[in-house]
Amino acid sequence: MAGITLRNLVKAYGRVRVVHGIDLDIGNHEFVVLVGPSGCGKSTTLRMIAGLEEITSGEIRIGGRLVNDLPPRKRNIAMVFQNYALYPHMTVRDNLGFGLKIAGQPKEVVAARVQEAADILGLAQLLDRTPAELSGGQRQRVAMGRAIVRHPDAFLFDEPLSNLDAKLRGQMRAEIKKLHQKVNNTVVYVTHDQVEAMTLADRIVIMRDGHIEQTGTPMEVFNRPANIFVAGFIGSPPMNQLPCSAEAGGLRLADGTVLPVPARLAGKVRPGAALILGVRPDDISPEGSGLLATGEGAMVRLTVDIAEPLGMESLLYSRLAGQEVQSKVFGPRLVSPGEVLDCRIALDRAHLFDAATGRSLEAA
Amino acid sequence: MTRDLRRQLKAAALWLTAFLLMVVMCVPGLWVVLSAFRPNREILAKPPVWLPEQLTLDNFAKIFGFGADQVAIPVAAYFWNSMVIALTSTVIALAIGTAGGYAFARFRFRFKNAVFLGLMLFRAVPGIALSLPVFILWSRLGLIDAQLGLIIVYVALNVPFTAWLIDGFFRQIPEQLSEAAQVDGCTRWQAFWRIEFPLARSGIAAAGVFAFLTSWNEFALASQLTRSTDSKTLPVGLMDFTAQFTIDWAGMCAMAVIIIVPALILTFLVQKHLISGLTFGGVKG
Numbered sequence: 058m059a060g061i062t063l064r065n066l067v068k069a070y071g072r073v074r075v076v077h078g079i080d081l082d083i084g085n086h087e088f089v090v091l092v093g094p095s096g097c098g099k100s101t102t103l104r105m106i107a108g109l110e111e112i113t114s115g116e117i118r119i120g121g122r123l124v125n126d127l128p129p130r131k132r133n134i135a136m137v138f139q140n141y142a143l144y145p146h147m148t149v150r151d152n153l154g155f156g157l158k159i160a161g162q163p164k165e166v167v168a169a170r171v172q173e174a175a176d177i178l179g180l181a182q183l184l185d186r187t188p189a190e191l192s193g194g195q196r197q198r199v200a201m202g203r204a205i206v207r208h209p210d211a212f213l214f215d216e217p218l219s220n221l222d223a224k225l226r227g228q229m230r231a232e233i234k235k236l237h238q239k240v241n242n243t244v245v246y247v248t249h250d251q252v253e254a255m256t257l258a259d260r261i262v263i264m265r266d267g268h269i270e271q272t273g274t275p276m277e278v279f280n281r282p283a284n285i286f287v288a289g290f291i292g293s294p295p296m297n298q299l300p301c302s303a304e305a306g307g308l309r310l311a312d313g314t315v316l317p318v319p320a321r322l323a324g325k326v327r328p329g330a331a332l333i334l335g336v337r338p339d340d341i342s343p344e345g346s347g348l349l350a351t352g353e354g355a356m357v358r359l360t361v362d363i364a365e366p367l368g369m370e371s372l373l374y375s376r377l378a379g380q381e382v383q384s385k386v387f388g389p390r391l392v393s394p395g396e397v398l399d400c401r402i403a404l405d406r407a408h409l410f411d412a413a414t415g416r417s418l419e420a421a
Numbered sequence: 422m423t424r425d426l427r428r429q430l431k432a433a434a435l436w437l438t439a440f441l442l443m444v445v446m447c448v449p450g451l452w453v454v455l456s457a458f459r460p461n462r463e464i465l466a467k468p469p470v471w472l473p474e475q476l477t478l479d480n481f482a483k484i485f486g487f488g489a490d491q492v493a494i495p496v497a498a499y500f501w502n503s504m505v506i507a508l509t510s511t512v513i514a515l516a517i518g519t520a521g522g523y524a525f526a527r528f529r530f531r532f533k534n535a536v537f538l539g540l541m542l543f544r545a546v547p548g549i550a551l552s553l554p555v556f557i558l559w560s561r562l563g564l565i566d567a568q569l570g571l572i573i574v575y576v577a578l579n580v581p582f583t584a585w586l587i588d589g590f591f592r593q594i595p596e597q598l599s600e601a602a603q604v605d606g607c608t609r610w611q612a613f614w615r616i617e618f619p620l621a622r623s624g625i626a627a628a629g630v631f632a633f634l635t636s637w638n639e640f641a642l643a644s645q646l647t648r649s650t651d652s653k654t655l656p657v658g659l660m661d662f663t664a665q666f667t668i669d670w671a672g673m674c675a676m677a678v679i680i681i682v683p684a685l686i687l688t689f690l691v692q693k694h695l696i697s698g699l700t701f702g703g704v705k706g
Contacts, residue, residue, distance in 0.1 A: 109600050129603040136604045142597035146619050156605035159615075203605070 059120025059210040059243060060085045061106060066115035068101050068267075075101055077267040078115065083211075083260075088237050088244045092254040093264035093290070099247045100215055102264075106245060107136050107213050120210050135204035136213040139220060141196045143188040149175075149199050150184040156207045174202040177239065178232075194225045201236065211243040218253065230256055251291050255279070263287050280406075285415040288335045288408060294372065297341070297382045299334040300412060303327060308334055308409075310378035316355045319404040325418040326409065332418070335408035338372065341384035343398045348387070352405030359384065359400050364392040373398075454681075456674035457481070464670045480675035496676060498650040499658035503680075506568050506654060507636040510575035514632045517576070518583025519625055523613070525584065526591035527599075537588075544581040552645045559646055566648035574642055579632040586631070590624030591617065626694035634684055655680045 061083040068076040076098040083089045091099040104110035106117060108129035117124050124132050135156075143152050153174055154167040162170075175181045178198045188196055197217060204212050217233070218226045234257055237244055248254055254261050255275045263270045263278060263286075271283040282288035288296045301308040303326045307317045316334070318326050326332070339348060344356075359375040359382065371386045375398075384400055386392055409418040456464050457480055459473040484496050524530075525537055555574060556565070564570030594617055602612035618625075640656040647653045655676065662673040 107600075107604055109603070128608070129600070130606045130608065134604065136601065138597045138601060140595060140597055142595065142601035144598060144602070144616055155602070159602075159606040159611065203601075207605070 060087070061211055061243060061245065062116070062118040062121075063102070063106075064116040064118075066102065066105065066117065067113045068098070068105060068110065069113045074113075075267050076105070079267075079269055081262060081269065081272070083243060083245060086241050086243055088246065088257060088259045089262060090246045090248060090254040090258035090260075091262045091264055092248055092251055093270075095249055096266075097264040098267040099249075099264050103213050103215055103245060103247045106211075107134055108132050133207075133210045134213055135207055135209040135211075136215065137197075137200045137204055137217045139216040141188070141200040141217075141220075143196055143199055143203075145188050148185050148187055149180060149191070149202075152188065152199055153180075153184075153202050153206050156203065160207075170206045171202075174206045177205065177236070178202045193221050194229060197221065197229055198232070201233070205236070205240060205242075209242070211245065214244065214246040214248075216248055217246075218248070219250070226253075233257060252293060255291070261291075263290060281417070281419060282335075282408065283417055283420050285333060285335070285410045285417075288410070288417075292337055294338050294383050296335045296337050296408070297380075298410075299336070299378055299380060299382070301332050301334050301378075303330045303332055308332065310334075311380070312378040314357065314378055316357075316402065317353070317404065319407050319409070320353055321405070322409050322418050331412035333410040333412050333415075335410060336402055337406070338383040338385050340403040340406045341382065341400050343386060344401050346386045346388055346390060347401060348403065352403060354401045354403055354405075357400055357402060359398050361392055361394055361396045361398065364394060364396075366391065450681075453674050453677050456670060457678040459671070461669065461671040464674075480671045481679075484672050484675055494658065494661045494672070494676075495650045496655075496658065496679065499653050499655045500679065502568060502647075502650075502652055503637060503654040503656075504683075506571045506575065506652075507633050509568075510572045510579065510636045511629055511632040513572070513576045514579035514583050515625060515629050517580050518587050518628060518632075519618075519621075521580065521584035522587030522589075523591050523617070525588040527596070537585075540581040540584060544578075544585075548578060548639070549641045552642055555642065556645050565646055566652050568652050570646050571643055571652060571654070574646065575632075575636040575639065578639075579635055582635075583628040583632055586628040587621060587624055590621040594620050623694040626691045630688060630691055633687060637680070637684055 061081075063079050063081040063083075066076060066079040066081075067074065079098075079102060081089075091102060093099050101110055105112050106119075108124065108127060108131075112125060119132055119134065144155065147155065150171055153171045157167045157170060171184070172181070175184055178201060180195070180198055180202055183191060183195060183199075188199065191199065200217070214233070218229050221229060230253060233246075237257075246253075246257060258275055260272060261275055261278050262272045265286055271278055271287045273281075278287055278291050282291060282296075285298065289298065299310055301310045301316075303309075303318070304315075305328060307315045308326075309315050341357075341359075342348065357377060359373070359377060361373050361375050362381075363374040365372040365374075369387070369389060371390070371392050373384045373386060373392060375382055375384065392398075410416060411418065455473060458476045458478070459470075460475075460477060460479065463470050463473060463475075484494055525533065559565050559570050562570075564573070598616050598620070599609075599612040602616045603609065607615065638656060639654075643654050643657045644660065647657055659673055659676055659680075662669040662676070
C-alpha cells in the first residue's frame, strides 16, 4: 500500500497541452475519484500514473518512489480498464493468474492467490470459462480480480462501469465500495459520472480542461462548490443558476424580483456586482412539502410547466426570471402542469458566484 | 402463377447459375486430375473420351523414374526446390509482415500513410513487368539460377500483402489488452508475444497460406530466373514436358497433380483459421 503524489504534472501532445500542471496528494488507503466531463484530462492523468502515457513534465511518486521513467510493470500498480481488457484466449483462471505467472511466482502461490481473489469476488464457479462466456458484470469482476491478485500498491480504475447497464452499474458500484473496505487499497478512480464520484470517493477531484477545479470530500464539494462549474457538475439534477445583480435591498433577478442576500454571504456582496445565485432543486419547494424549513428563506411564485413524478418526490420545471428552474415537491403528492405554487427558496443553502469569474463568493 | 411456384423457379434458376459457374471453374481442374490418371492415347483421342475407360498410375511411375519407359525429368529436385523456396520465403515474409503490420496498426510515425500506400502500389505492379529489371540485377549479383534469388523475389512480392492483412488483424485487437499486460508485469515484447500474437494467429495463418500459395504457384518470374535443377521449381518444371514438336500431356498433368496436392493439404490444415481469417480481415475498411 502506498500513497501517490503528483507534482506539477503536465501532458502535451506537440503544442497542445491537455493536462496543465496538476498537483495532487493521494493518501495511503484513500479512495480518490477524478471526475469531469469528457476531454478534461482525467483519463490522461490516470494513464500517466499507470505509465501508459509518457509525462511531459512534472513528477509522479508512488509510495515516495519517483516513477516518472519507470515502465508500467515496475510501478506495482493494477488497472481496471473501461472495456475490461480481459485476455480473450485465456480462461478466467489464467486471466487472474497471468500477472503472477509473469512475475515468476510458483504454481502453488498462483493457484492460492487466484482462489483467494475468486472467493472475494464470487468467481469460483467461473474459473474455467473464457471471457466470451461471461456476462458484463462477471467480466467486470474478473477485471477487478486480476487487479487484486497481485497485491499492488494502488488500484487504478478507468471508467470501469460505463459499459454496464444502469442496474448492474449500481450493483457493481456497491461491490467496488465493498472491495475497497475489505482490501483497503489506495484507489484512483476515473469517471464522468458524478453519482459514482459522490458514492465511492473519500475525496473527489473535479477536473476541467486539464485543470483541477476543486478537491474535497463528497459533502464538501456538494455543500461548498468552489465555482459555478463544480456547482453545475456535482449534484443531480444540477443546481439552478439565476443571474442577478447586487443592490442595497438584496439580489435583483432579471425580471425585477428582489430576493434577500443570504445572511452568511452578506459581508461579501459588493453593491452593483453581477452575480449568479445558485440554488439546488431540493432547496426550492412549496411550503410544507420541502426539506425542513428552519433557516432563512424567501418566497417565489412558480407556475408548473412540467411535473415528473418519481414516487416519493416530484421534479417540477417552471420559469423564474425568464429562466427554467427545477424544483422539488417531497412526498407522494401529485402536481399538475399549470398549477401555481408558492415556493420557498432555502437561502441558507443557496450559493452566490461572481458572474465574471464564476468563483464562489464563499471561497473569496 | 402462384407465388410458391415462382419462388421455386427462382431457386432453381439460382442453383442452375451457380452450377454452371462451378462447372466453368472446376472442369479444367478436374480434367487435369483425370488426365493425370490415363494414358496419352486416351487424352488425345478424337472424339474426346469424357469418362476414362481405364485409370492408371503409369504417368506418375514414369515421371518418378519407375516402370518400363521413363521420362527424364528430375521431379524430386524440382519438388525440393519448390518446398525450400516457398517455405523460406513464406516464413521470412510472415516475420517481416507481422512486424510491419504490427507497426502500422500500433505506432504513429512520420510518413506512415505514404509508406503504407507505397507498399500497396508496389503490390499493384504486375510481376512480369519486373522480370527484366530483376533479371538484369540478379545476373550482376550472381543470383540467377539460385534458390536465394527466387526467395528474395517472393519475399518482396508477399510482404506488402501479408503486412496489409496482418495490420487489419492487429487493429481489431484492442490496445488495452497490451496495456493491461504491461500493467500486469509484461515488457512490451512479452505483451506482444503472449497476448497480441496469439490473438492475431488466424490472420497470420491466413497471410501465410496466401504467401505460400503465391510462391508455390508462381511461374512467370521463376521461368526467367531459374535454369537448372539447382533452382527450378515445379511450375517451371512443367515446361520440361514440352518438346519441339510434342507435348507429353499425361506427364504434365501428373506433375500438375503433384503441385496441387501439397497446396490442398496445407489449405485443409489451416482451413478453420483461413475462413475466420478472411472474414475477420474482411470487415476492416
